[in-house]
Amino acid sequence: MNVFYAPQFLRSFQKLPRDIQDAFRAKEIVFKKDPFHPSLRTHKLGGTDYWSFSITYQLRIIFLFDKNSVVMINLGDHSLYRKKK
Secondary structure, X not given: OEEEEOHHHHHHHHOOOHHHHHHHHHHHHHHHHOOOOHHHOOEXXXXXXXXXXXXXXXXXXXXXXXXXEXXXXXXXXXXXXXXXX
């Protein structure tokens, strides 16, 4: 699976503490093998084309599936959901 990163995602990622960046990288490995692994808690955001998975209890990734690729749109806390609806 090809993974692409939107500019907003990259900006948000760079602002994270190193330990959270490392947690994302570990979850990204799992995601690339199985986007629906139970540890990710992947789910579709209602009424949109966006999907989400969890890095930590509070931190989530919003992404789009696009055929054989994924575009990571942004990451942050639960308030990201309100911005995408």
